[in-house]
Amino acid sequence: MSRDIDYGNLMHTAMRGLIKSVLQDVADNGLPGVHHFFITFDTSHPGVELADWLTDRYPGEMTVVMQHWFDNLDVGEDGFAVTLNFGDAPEPLYIPYDAIKTFVDPSVEFGLRFESAEDEEEDEIESIVPAAINTDHVQEDEATAEKVDAEVVSLDSFRK
Template sequence: MAEEGEIDYGDLMHDAMRSLIARVLRRVSRDGLPGEHHFFITFDTTHPDVAIADWLRERYPEEMTIVLQHWFEALDVREDGFSVTLNFGDAPEPLSIPWGALKTFVDPSVEFGLRFETREDAKLEDFPDPEPDPEEAEEAPFTVAEEPPRGDAEIVRLDQFRKT
């Protein structure tokens, strides 16, 4: 946290990165996942505003990584975070994850990843989705492949992707 009157570049950078993820998730919510894109999202399960089933919180008492790839539904992106329903052993479970609980966001299909410091007060209210750039509006929309068969949600540890 910066002293009063100073610019806190760290917080500003993390807010901008959360805004970028919100834009991506809004687009996926609207158009589906394009091509080979998929996301590993790790979040802090101890964050006070995380809403997950008790059995998931017991199984993942500190952090949890979810995968948005083959089957997910009800992806809803809000100012304070996002919610999604995933399938765990043929049992759909809703999860609500505030922006401040994010730890990592990775799209391995394009080797893209972000790491965050968790914050209880992170919101996107100061960083709304900007008006679309006219050049971006001319881009072809996402194409959505036929839905693959539904399977169980995967929880993976990102340690396997870290370079040692």
């Protein structure tokens, strides 16, 4: 009986572990220097917790920015909780790591993109691609953020 090593899923697990480690460092020590994060996630993913008005406004995906103001960052085994400011209205969010679609730190041109099998069928992409963050889905207090180009590592090339 032959079996294959599922490198794609192993890479996804490792990269989500990297995100967890980065967020835990920020929770413990604060956000260093000019680092900040654009995190795009699937708002309909099981386990995502956000206000109903945010779910209604962003029914598929949403990009939030962790930069100038965030509070109550709690990094867990399966996801993280954070309170973000939406037009002077603090809102708690819970985002499972599996719901994350992209994680970008434009201050150092670092980014990760997690592709699903459906995404792969829709659009074949190279292992490293430039990505522009669409700020239409960014939390409102960061609406002045500029579009950022970053190199995003796609893990699709490791899948069978």
